[in-house]
Amino acid sequence: MTGLRLALISLAALVAACADSGETRDELPFTPEYQGIETRLLDGDLVQFLVEMRGARDAGDLEDYVECAVAQYTLIRGYGFARHLRTNVEEEGGLWRADAVYTISPALPRGLRTIDAEVVAAACRENGIPMV
Template sequence: MKAALLISTCAALAACTTGETPAVESDIVPEYGTVQTKLLEGDLVSFDVNMRGAASDKDVLAFTDCVAAQYALIRGSGFARRVRNDVDHQRGNWIGQGVYTLSSAHPGGRYVIDAEVTAADCRANNIPMV
C-alpha cells in the first residue's frame, strides 16, 4: 500500500512539472541604473543610485560603495568613509543614497573603503562605477 501511494505521489508530481527550472535567487541579474553625484561641502559627497534585480540591501550598498571608491580615485583620494547610507525598495526598484567623506589618508571610523581595493573588487564582480 505504501509503495502504491509513493508511486502515485511521484506520478502526480511529475505530471505537474513543466520542464522549466524555477528561478532561484542566483538567477537574478542585477540591472544597474543611474548615479547622481553631489559634492556637498569640502570632501563630503553624496551619491544617489538606483537599480533593479537586487537580492537585498547589500547589493545596493555595494553599488554605492563602488561608485564612492571610483569617485575617490578620480578626486585623488585613497579612501572614502561611509557617513550614512539609506536604501529603499519600491515596486522592484531599489534606490540607495550614500554620503561619504573622501581623504588621502586613512580617516579612521567604523566603515572605511580603500578606494583601490574596492574598485578592483567592483571590476571583478562586474559592478559599475562612475
C-alpha cells in the first residue's frame, strides 16, 4: 500500500503544479492534426458538421475548426452568414469529435452566436485552419 500512497501523492503534486503554472491557453503546446470534415444538409438551410482532430488544447480548438468548416460551406452555398444551433463535443484517447448544427442564410440571422462567413474564413486562412 505504501507504493500506491506514494504514487497518489506524487500524482496530486503533479496536478497541483500544473494548476499553479499559470499558463494560459495560448501558452500551451498546440500541434493540431485536422482529421476531416463531413457535412450533411439536413433541410434547406439546416446543416450538420462532423469534424475530428487530434492535438487540441481543449474544446475551443475543435469549435474553431467547426466554425472554419461552417464559414467555407456557407460561402460555397452562396450565403454570407450562419447561426449556431448546437454543438456536441467528445474526446477519447486524444481524438476530439464535434457534431454541430448551424443554419445558413444570406442575411445576418437573429441570435447571439452568428458567423459572418467571409470574416471567419479569412481568419481561418490566416491561422492555417482547414475548411471544407
